[in-house]
Amino acid sequence: MIPASFEYFAPRSLEEALQLLAHHGTEAKLLAGGHSLLPMMKLRLATPRTLIDLGRIRGLSYIREDGGRISIGAMTTHAEVESSELLRRRAPLLPETAAEIGDVQVRNRGTLGGSLAHADPAADYPAALLALDAECVLTSQKGTRTVVAKDFFVDMLTTALQAGEILTEVRFAADSPRTGSAYRKLHHPASGFAIVGVAARLTLDATGKGSAVSVGITGVAPKPYRATGVERGLLGQTLDAKRIAEASAQATRGVEPLSDLQASARYRAAMAAVFTRRALAAALGRAQKQG
Amino acid sequence: MKRKEDPRLIQGLGHYVDDLSLPGQLYAAILRSPHAHARLRKIDRSAAERAAGVVAVITGEDIRGVLGTIPVAAALPELKVPPHYPLAIDNICYVGEPVAVVVADDRYRARDAVDLIEVDYEPLPAVTDPEKALEKSSPRVHEQFKDNQACLWKIEAGFPDRAFKKADRIVRQRFLNQRLIPVAMEPRGVLASYDPGPELLTVWSSTQIPHLLRTQIAAMLNVPEMRVRVIAPEVGGGFGSKLNVYGEEALVAHLAMKLGRPVKWMETRRENFLATIHGRDQIDDVEVAVKQDGRILALKCRLTADLGAYHQLLTPAIPTLTGLLMLGCYKIPAVKIEYVGVFTNKMATDAYRGAGRPEATYLIERMVDLVALELGKDPAEIRRQNFPKPKDFPYSTPTGVIYDSGNYEATLKKALELAGYKKLREEQKKLWKQGRYLGIGLSTYVEICAMGPSSAMPAGGWESGTVRIEPTGKVTVLTGASPHGQGQETSFAQVVADELGISPDSVIVIHGDTQAVPYGIGTFGSRATAVGGTAMFLAVQKLKDKLKRLAGHLLGVDPKRIEMGEGKLVVKGKPKKSKSFLEVVQAAYVAKTLPPNFEPGLEATTFFEPSNFTFPFGAHVCVVEVDAETGDVHILRYVAVDDCGNVINPLLVDGQVHGGIVQALGQALFEEAVYDENGQLLTGELMDYAIPRAWDVPRIETARTVTPSPVNPMGVKGVGEAGTIAATPAIVNAVVDALRPLGVRDIQMPLKRERLWALLEARGS
Amino acid sequence: MKLEGTQTISAPREGVYRLLSDPAVIARLLPGCEKLEPAGPDTYEVKMKLGLAALSGSYQGTVKLSEQRPPEHLRLTVTSRGPWGFADGDGGFTLSEQGGQTTVHYAGELKVGGMVASIGSRLLDGAARMVIAQFFKNLEREAAAE
């Protein structure tokens, strides 16, 4: 519980942070909310020589909408996402997901950017980001590039972030009319992370058919994934409980579920189907309510 | 009355070990073995010694012949006691065993240097399953012993074999009472300082037993006991895990003396998981002989206890408490118990909230439910049928204990009424038909508290209490029962204030400092109020006598005619004729107008030796629904009716019941210390080891019946562990009951979702 | 933890076997391997960086080749220790060929101790998969470069 020594920088601007990052290379780690990094440092599982604290940089924490596109700054805390009126109206999936992360203390410190960059295979946000078809904006001294969520998560604890890059923003389209979404999670009894976390968003056309369906699943495999088998089973179909149940059986199609002390691969697979069904059913109910 | 302790604790004004700092203080960090079983071939500490800030690095070789072994106070016939040193010498027997200590000028540098120590281990085969450990072919945890059996203890009474022959049915079941990790909120910590002038070693430790620790540190360090002072400052929970003497306490004290500077060591959470005692870990193979009408004739049990690698203070004694309590609150005339203690390559088990009694209650309460199932009877009915009646008390059990007082039927009746038992059963039938799994679990328990008469304890079961009325009329109470969260500062103040007719605000309770407080035993085994409280109660009686004598003298009446009033001493029947409390107190100190042969001052001490344990009891009802798709258990209702004798402070009693139930819920539903077959602790952090969170806790409905104990003058029994003892089987019984339509008769704890899901799935729900 | 699986490499068996039994190649196959030097018959000393992304540490250990029956079977035993404890892997590789492709069946055991075991169990399954996948990816690349 006692970290190794490190050098600490608190840059005041993004440029300064990028410069420090370029200068210190792979020996440096960015510090956001510290709620994943510091526990690892205390156990000395991570021993970065340099910490670059993003906490003093103004302008990395915001939630705004511009022409139907929502953008969120990387340093926005889980609590800010959870309580954002804008998001609750325009993309309620994200606040619903944020509310399921850890406890109040964790949500007050942890950030969207930190959670995504850390890429814990059981983190909650990734499921929602996938379901929202979000893009991650990565900034380096060379400029910015955008990576879609699907490509951002590379493997367990591994993302598309390259040396010298900072995740600065996440963007996605706000919900269109007749859209419903839901996040459903089976909590790990010890860590509170997701054994299975399913984020579903669907849009109904005028006839009640699913014109857009997306399902992001976390906790089940080494990296979060889109349950394309489920989506295919629902797209263009008249959505009802029965159809959703059938399609949800495809929740782990093509993935090899993880196994650990709390849940075997078999149980994870079964729960992925159950929680996919529950998330989709809730999303459908909400979409239908919009009339 | 609210807790007197809370304002300072809530405001962060309490001082725990880590809040204390002394000038020139050094920090210790410990290198621990990553192997469960190994020979220590070579330790190279040169790099660590050269590291910045490092003052000393010591290994087992440095303490050989210098420090004594870690004590075990349990006396059992033919107990094997392997030498257990504060630092490993030659061999490693569990993951987390201390191998070396680094002392440096700050805790970071101490920790840095730990990684620089090179240890050459020769790994040896490990054994972690106690039944495998008993096989001939098993690796031996301690080579000097011919096998891994640490002890064998038996009880047989009432002709059990004959009873089994007479039985209509025999019901058998194996129960695994899994290993738990106590997880006190504050880990252990020690600060030691040696003052060469007065030759005084002072040790601050997060402990439940400051006086016993002082005696043992003196012995381990070979220092005269009067030159050792132990202080337990604010202690952030213990649950039995700090009812112990640990190697680190001796090591830190030794280093402070050796280096001539104060040394502090704070346990990390990881160390707390690896190297602070664990609890439970028993396998109970039980069979009961029953008559068709529901009477239980006899019980047999083979109890295999996984003791871990070494004995801590009470390790092998804990399962004997399981033995003593195994017949629960039932009049079962015959019993046969065989307890085998086994060494394995794991951390030692020892007292953890309930200490042996939760295991007993679990197995008997599960068994009674199985009997009901077997006979097709209602579990409440079977219980009622086998209860001893109020007229049977004091009731001597075949296991050799005497239940002091009880009225078991009354508590059960009250609990069933509160829960609406009959309605619940009807509701259950309806829901079952709809494919929903509602379950109702009962647990009627009795437990052993107020540890205890010295004859039944490893070493001393009495307690001390001192009451001093100061010249200003304020009162200082000194208790040997060192609390660590229970609230004695409140309840003891209440008792003394009541007796003296003053406000509890005028009373302070001092504890935990061996230089301030007379020798005492400590707080554990739900003994503080019934034993420590009684000592204090008796001490205050002595003062009352003295005050009355003096008041009589001052008023010129026979002291027999004086009684205590609110803030005054009054002549019986003449309310106008009185002396204020303060006047009398001052007279005792001014000492100019004392009766003949009257000692000045107002201080009295009692060492109270109880004549028996006390036996609180109760009935808990738990209602659950199991999610048929996920195996998730939802606790819908929890009703606890407890009888702990007379109640001093209802808030404290409810708090103990709530906390106890929550800990039981942990064991029932998710807690489990998992070692792999190589002896690696896989649940080594709170990320993997699940303790209950606020959101896991249901609303708990509490109620009481009051059956005073005849064992002490206050008629109190104890309630510190009741919740933990009662609730585990209540919850498990409820879940098993919920899944009854699937033909389920037992489920192993913890009732993990996947385990339940597998049952639901296999039976095609 | 038991590890077992099958991977197909697009190269003939002899070649794949040669790669798997060549210490210079093994150094390139083992993810994070920084140094591999002879230390006895079929035994090598290794230095490697083990772990997951941000969570990696330096380990020292040995690699041992045994049960060599070219071109169909060999066994690889890796022991390593570092500040977090130890990680020992021991596994047999059985090679068969079909249509110019080699199927490598591996079966073995991974033993971890100390911190890695006690706090990493949640990630162990995934981490082992990553290391194995990387190992075979490297093997495929080596085979292609032959």
Ligand SMILES: Cc1cc2nc3c(=O)[nH]c(=O)nc-3n(C[C@H](O)[C@H](O)[C@H](O)COP(=O)(O)OP(=O)(O)OC[C@H]3O[C@@H](n4cnc5c(N)ncnc54)[C@H](O)[C@@H]3O)c2cc1C
């Ligand atoms: C008790 C507890 C319970 C938790 N429960 C949950 C849970 O239920 N669900 C869940 O999803 N999470 C949970 N978490 C994790 C929590 O959400 C973390 O806050 C989050 O994973 C990391 O965010 P952070 O801002 O704290 O990042 P940090 O810990 O500061 O950083 C994490 C990693 O990301 C890197 N990083 C941070 N910001 C950036 C950036 N902008 N660009 C590039 N790299 C960056 C850092 O260098 C570091 O490697 C829990 C944490 C704790 C302590």
